[in-house]
Amino acid sequence: MRFSMLPQVFVQMFKKPFTNKFPAKYTPSSTTKFVEKIQNGTVTIHPPVPIPEHFRGKIRYDKDKCIGCKLCIKVCPSEAIEFKEEEKKIKIFLARCTFCSQCNDICPVSCLSMSDDFLLADTDKYSKNLIVE
Amino acid sequence: MSQTIKTTFQLPIGPIHPALKEPVAFEFEIDGEQIIDVNVTLGHVHRAIEWAARKRNPIQVLYLAERICGICSYCHPMAFALAVERIADVEVPEHAQFLRVIHAEIERMCSHILWAGVAAHEIGFDSVLFLTWEIREKLLDLTEYLVGNRVTKAITMIGGVRRDITPEMYPKIKETLQYLKDSFEKLRRVYLEDKTFKMRTKGCGILTKEEALKLVAAGPTTRASGVKKDVRVDQSYFAYCDLDIDYMTPDILTGEVNGDVYDRIIVRLLEVKQSISLIEQCLEQMPPGPIVSEPKIAKLLAKLKKVDGEGIGRMEAPRGEVFHYVKLNANEYIYAWKVRAPTYNNIMPWIPMLKNQQIADIPIVAASTDPCMSCTNRIIMIEDKKTFILGKEELHQRSIQKTRRLHL
Ligand code: SF4
Ligand code: SF4
Numbered sequence: 001m002r003f004s005m006l007p008q009v010f011v012q013m014f015k016k017p018f019t020n021k022f023p024a025k026y027t028p029s030s031t032t033k034f035v036e037k038i039q040n041g042t043v044t045i046h047p048p049v050p051i052p053e054h055f056r057g058k059i060r061y062d063k064d065k066c067i068g069c070k071l072c073i074k075v076c077p078s079e080a081i082e083f084k085e086e087e088k089k090i091k092i093f094l095a096r097c098t099f100c101s102q103c104n105d106i107c108p109v110s111c112l113s114m115s116d117d118f119l120l121a122d123t124d125k126y127s128k129n130l131i132v133e
Numbered sequence: 134m135s136q137t138i139k140t141t142f143q144l145p146i147g148p149i150h151p152a153l154k155e156p157v158a159f160e161f162e163i164d165g166e167q168i169i170d171v172n173v174t175l176g177h178v179h180r181a182i183e184w185a186a187r188k189r190n191p192i193q194v195l196y197l198a199e200r201i202c203g204i205c206s207y208c209h210p211m212a213f214a215l216a217v218e219r220i221a222d223v224e225v226p227e228h229a230q231f232l233r234v235i236h237a238e239i240e241r242m243c244s245h246i247l248w249a250g251v252a253a254h255e256i257g258f259d260s261v262l263f264l265t266w267e268i269r270e271k272l273l274d275l276t277e278y279l280v281g282n283r284v285t286k287a288i289t290m291i292g293g294v295r296r297d298i299t300p301e302m303y304p305k306i307k308e309t310l311q312y313l314k315d316s317f318e319k320l321r322r323v324y325l326e327d328k329t330f331k332m333r334t335k336g337c338g339i340l341t342k343e344e345a346l347k348l349v350a351a352g353p354t355t356r357a358s359g360v361k362k363d364v365r366v367d368q369s370y371f372a373y374c375d376l377d378i379d380y381m382t383p384d385i386l387t388g389e390v391n392g393d394v395y396d397r398i399i400v401r402l403l404e405v406k407q408s409i410s411l412i413e414q415c416l417e418q419m420p421p422g423p424i425v426s427e428p429k430i431a432k433l434l435a436k437l438k439k440v441d442g443e444g445i446g447r448m449e450a451p452r453g454e455v456f457h458y459v460k461l462n463a464n465e466y467i468y469a470w471k472v473r474a475p476t477y478n479n480i481m482p483w484i485p486m487l488k489n490q491q492i493a494d495i496p497i498v499a500a501s502t503d504p505c506m507s508c509t510n511r512i513i514m515i516e517d518k519k520t521f522i523l524g525k526e527e528l529h530q531r532s533i534q535k536t537r538r539l540h541l
Contacts (some may be wrong), residue, residue: 003329004322009260018267054296056281072432077189077196099198100287105295106430114281 022048036039051116057098058117060093061132065111067088072103084133092132095125141169146495147294148174157480166491171484186470191217191437192430194467195289198457201472204247207240208450209457209472210289215370215446216459217291228422229293230372231415234282235306236288237371237448238408238415242313243272244451245353245401248500249324252398255496256333257533261323263306268316275309278302291433293425303416310409317406317537324398325386332396332539336500338486341392348485351478352453353404354502356382357397359390367441371448376414381407394501438465450475452502476502496528 024047028034037043039040051057068088073081080096081103092103104112122130141164148158162170168288182201186194191213199211211233216224225233246269253261273283280286280296288294298306324330340350345358355362365373381403383389383396390396427433443460453475460469479502486498 004327005258005261005264005329008264008319008323012260012264018270052278052281054281055277056287056416074190074434075192075430077193098196098200098285098287099282100285101281102192102196102287102430108431 006042020049021046025081051118054114055116055118056101057116058115058120059097059099059103059132060113060115061090061092062111063089063133064099069108071106071108075102075106077102089133093125094120094130094132095122116124139164144492148214150240156169159483161487161492161495163492166493168487168490168492168495171487173480173483183470183472186467188466190279190465191291191432191461191467192434194470195291196287198472199285199289201474204244205290205450205452205455205474206284207236207286208448209474211237211456211472212288212446212448212450212455212472213459214291216444216457217437217446217461218446219310219446220442221291221440223292225293226423227372227420227427227466228297229294229424229426231419232294232298232424233371234373234376235298235299235412235415236286236294239272239276239279240286242405242408243269245405246272246320248401248451249320249398251322252394252497252500253330255500255529255532256328256329257529257536264299265320268313268320269502271309271312275306278305290430291437292427293423295425297424298419301384306412306416309410311449313405315411317402317409321402324402325395329539330398330538331395333494333497333536334398334501336391336393336395337494338394338490338501340393340482340486342390345392345482348481349478350453350482350502351475352449352451353381353397353400354453354479354482355379357400358392359384364447367465368447372415372418374413378407378411391536396496397501439463443469452476453478478486487532491535492528493531496532533537 024034024043025046034043038045066089068083068090070083070090072090073083077100078096078098080093080098082093084091084092099114101114104110104114120130126128144161144163146159146161148156158174160172160174161168182197186197189197194213195210198213199206201209216490217223246265248266250262250269253259253265276286277283279298279302280288288296306518340354340358342359344350345355345360350358350360350397351362359380359382363378363380365369365378366380381400383391383399383403385403386399387396427436441463442462443458445458446457454474456473458469458471459467462468482502483499486501490498
């Protein structure tokens with residue numbers, strides 16, 4: 001065929017867009033107002049694409065279970081984990097974390113796990129949301 | 134009597150080139166629109182990844198290797214793991230060997246389809262770019278489902294892989310493969326039969342078999358010139374020896390080898406088809422068993438701490454052979470590590486490919502060897518002491534204009 005893309009282009013024009021319009025269908029004029037509205041429940045967000053079961057998101061840390069063995073620190077490729085000497089507990093800086101879940105695998109008492117939380121953008125790399133302890 | 138002296142212009146491109154793993158500088162000698170000669174210089178940015186590895190243990194280096202390239206985020210750590218396994222005499226369980234093939238082939242398909250989209254973009258055919266990337270999106274969804282993330286897979290472990298593919302996951306894999314097979318025909322028609330593609334890619338950027346052999350081109354670039362070279366067939370690793378696999382050369386489809394950009398498209402499309410079949414074979418033949426030889430990572434680390442020796446890991450990455458050299462000296466950290474990515478081999482072939490081409494063909498010819506290459510180049514032309522810059526946009530515009538001109 002001479003121009004085999006043409007029919008495809010026409011089909012595409014009438015198809016539903018492939019992209020998921022997350023979190024809002026159209027860009028809100030003010031992001032802060034939009035966030036406020038979500039918080040007081042006047043608008044709902046467009047749901048994200050469902051996350052698969054074993055997604056590697058923000059780390060969960062069960063502090064009470066941790067025995068302070070430092071094994072996670074030993075395997076962390078990006079040196080994202082700090083050891084708190086006095087408490088014998090760890091502190092994870094997610095801004096450095098590469099979400100490899102290697103610390104989860106090595107932990108002898110399984111006190112680390114990956115959640116499905118992926119909304120981690122922040123302007124401050126030391127914000128509370130980005131530090132797990 | 135005055136005599137007219139005809140001279141050529143020098144046209145440098147690069148060296149900063151964000152889309153490439155290795156920044157590279159071209160120096161073109163042009164006569165009008167025609168490229169007379171081209172020189173390529175390498176080595177402008179060194180990220181010191183190999184040095185960083187010397188302060189890390191082998192498990193940490195797996196994730197460092199993953200970050201050498203975003204598209205090859207599986208084959209780099211895997212080649213590294215192969216090298217370490219060779220040094221430490223680690224036996225990989227058979228089940229894991231098959232799993233490794235599946236992940237490698239998914240990565241190859243992702244990379245080739247991504248490349249196909251970029252190639253379309255380079256000649257100004259953006260509707261095809263969006264069509265191919267829509268197809269690739271399904272593959273990324275499958276990757277995310279199998280390994281937990283879309284790009285950085287973190288699936289490699291020394292002695293196996295980190296996650297199993299259980300029979301409950303088969304339907305999703307099969308569904309994606311079916312979708313790919315259905316879309317494949319669409320892609321084939323657009324890439325191989327469309328007039329625009331044929332005009333822009335046939336006879337363009339030719340690499341002869343002799344040149345390909347002489348310059349040691351790798352991967353689809355060399356296979357498109359008719360050289361039968363593929364690590365998967367030549368030096369069977371993983372479970373490839375149990376699978377039905379052969380070299381993909383353009384003559385399988387067209388009966389002839391031209392070594393042009395069109396042939397490189399054919400080879401990559403054929404390889405996507407081959408990958409689908411390889412994954413299907415794996416799902417059929419995969420024996421049950423453990424996924425890793427030493428599940429206790431602390432124990433594995435203790436073992437690696439004692440080994441002394443050097444080894445190499447080779448595998449066929451989407452763009453060609455990737456080669457890792459590792460030396461351990463009974464220490465906690467790696468002693469030495471050297472990586473040779475396939476793009477290195479595919480840089481010299483640019484010279485014969487680009488000679489006698491037009492400026493507007495630079496993007497498509499350069500992109501034809503490497504999926505990452507998009508024309509984010511910046512050209513500075515100096516003429517009569519006046520400097521003007523040919524940016525990415527203008528270079529792209531020239532490419533689009535050529536497509537239009539050809540249609541008249
Ligand atoms: S997930 Fe990986 S990078 Fe993040 S803290 Fe754990 S080991 Fe470190
Ligand atoms: S490996 Fe687990 S138990 Fe040990 S320090 Fe880390 S989190 Fe705590």
